Amino acid sequence: MSIDMRQFHDSFFEESAEHLDEMERILMQVDLESPSADDLDSIFRAAHSIKGGSGIFGFDALGVVTHVMENLLDKVRAREMALESDLVEILLRTGDTLRTILGAYRGGESIPWTEVNQATEALEKVLKSHDGAPVEEPDVGSTPPETVGYGFFPAKPQPTEDDGFGFFEPDTAAAPIDEGFGFFDELPSGASPVAPESGPGFGFFGEEGGAAAAGSDSIAHPTKGIPPKADREAPGNAGDGEAESAVGHQKSVSPPVPKTSGGPSKTSAEKSLGREKRSSHESTSIRVDTLKVDQLINLVGELVITQSMLLDICKDVEGHNGERLERVLGELVRNTRELQESVMSVRMLPISFAFSRFPRVVRDLAGKLGKSIDLIVEGSETELDKGLIEKLVDPLTHLVRNSVDHGIETREARKAAGKPEKGNVVLRALQQGGNVVIEVADDGGGLDREKIIDKAIQRGLPLPDNPSDRDVWQLIMAPGFSTATVVTEVSGRGVGMDVVKRNIEALGGRLDILSAKGQGTTFSIHLPLTLAIVDGLCVLAGDQTFIIPLVNIIESMAPDAGSIKTLAGQDKLLSVRNHYWPVVALGAVMQVEKGTLDAEHSIMVLVEAGRRRFALQVDELVGQQQVVIKSLEQHYRRVSGVAGATILGDGGVALILDIEALAEHAISSETMEASTV
């Protein structure tokens, strides 16, 4: 029995954590001026569910806090209490406390009762202050004409016979309610006046649309005061100054939805769409252990290998049977590919799982630093392997904090530079071929080239004679490039950048930096879509097959006679359309035993990695195929220049090249010589 309970505990902890995340997410993006009923409901439900669960399992500390929280949220939900930024702050902090308590219960540690009591007191204080004084309803009062239904509330500001809920007396009287949970019934009554004509379903949209205009203090907008249906469309046309000013009134942290020049109307429309999608998603999902998924992926990988072996055998079968076999195998190939894609997609999650925490991070940090910063999140629906997302959180957090801390200047500095006081940090994800690109961009001061060079010289870091910007930016990722006074007066950007770079490289990705003085800095992370499969080009060098990841390949060619130049008698250069490419002989670097062809008779594959380009000299191109990446490290160890291995159709092993690491070879001629012995 005790095991059973433990199981329930685990899922309770997990679900509660999700509820808290959801609550935080909503709190971060909610429009304070006129929060949508959906959002308020969700927050309330989160607290309510945690309270319910903690009651069942006897987690008193959780119960105490969530109980007060629930009461408070209920009033907010019933629109008796405005969701002010102070309240949001308290709720966020309460969320943190709840996480701590959850963690304590989960780890079997002692309950931090002082924190519990503090959180409870803070909430109770808010409740009391509300009960004591009749509270104005700013979201309602300031926008009477836009929604006819809201007109009721300020029209009857009768504070309260018994409990201060007097505002709602007319409504509650109409709707029969039971004692403690009357608030539930109040909800529809609170929402329905918004859209008396178009039905409750559209009420939310009307409200969202209204949100755009509600921010502005002016109430003379011509689109207001007309029925919600028109109201919903109106902001779309309202690309005028007033809509612009509404943006200005939004909280310093934007909702994590793509923000476009189209203005706030688009934002809120997408917000509603996103919510609908999310709720339908929740209702149909199941929770599966990732181990099971991984097992499935492995099995499918095996299946793909077996299938390509079958295809090999099929080539030897002649006559009628051969044709039949080929046809059937063709079908099998299609099915397996689809199966593989579906299974892989199970592991894919939208990157919002990683992005969702950043509004909070930016908000807290910006508040602490006294800066005002908008976080703009784009492309959070981009899908990425779950394992990658988890491992991305740390490097991303570092980059975002970096941008907020060191990237964006202080308000005064921004003003002096003629920029708007409010800085922007953009978190953007997009898919580019077989890669996912994640960017952290700020419109701050940019990196200071001279200071970085000075610092590098001080530290004796190797530096080319005429370093390009790119070379210079790479310097901040040198280990221990600790940067007090390098970039800003407070501290520098290099802190831990080497760790970020290494973490990203460990995921098979790379980190690029773009920066312009006075205009900002962009860190872009390029990652493979998944860790398990790569599209590659099979090539031969000597008697061995190698796989070059397709993402690295620019083109391949048979060199013309005379296009290969020799440098210092050793290094070769390939001249292609007036560009010289250093040549790396694959057979030599990989120490292939059987002799390889000389440069003039071999094939050159032009490859690129991390903006470093070179020509890879191979004997023969075999063909393009999708290969399952097998770990070399599982039974052996990491090999330089090799990203992994795969199993070929004949059952043999081929190494998948790590072009980035080979490029390191290519730039240092000493290693070249050493490896060509």
Place this chain on the structure above:
Amino acid sequence: MNEDQLTAAVSSENGQEFLTFTLGTEHYALDILKVKEIRGYDAVTKIANAPAFIKGVINLRGDIVPIIDLRMKFDIGDVTYNEFTIVIVLQINSRYVGVVVDAVSDVITLGKEDVRPAPEFGVSFDSRYLLGLASVGESMVVVIDIERLISSDEIGLMDQVSESSLTEPH
């Protein structure tokens, strides 16, 4: 060579089973419980920048398994590869590794009293990797501590100190 190891390896009262094999003219034995399978030598995929005795990797039903040639490592016998060349696939901890030997001979049971301490010199193996010597009929069998040998730095199959220090953040 210490007593505890020997006791651990040759634990049960009836002794323990060992697989004997030959390298050149010498006879060796290793703990049979470490053996996953025995297979013929097949084409390997060479790995760059590895010592010569690491022949490369093979596909063992989807696992990429390194193959090492003990004859080359310890410079015993002629290194030739033909259809009779044998690979003993071992499972050491959770890792697989294939070991090329000249021939596999027998499975023998050795009790504790059968295994005598090895001399400090006179065999090709460093005494750290030996459990002792045993006499089987006319011949002498060198009992190897295969787990210790395979996971040693000397073989260098596994990333140990060097790798972990690389990935550790400051």
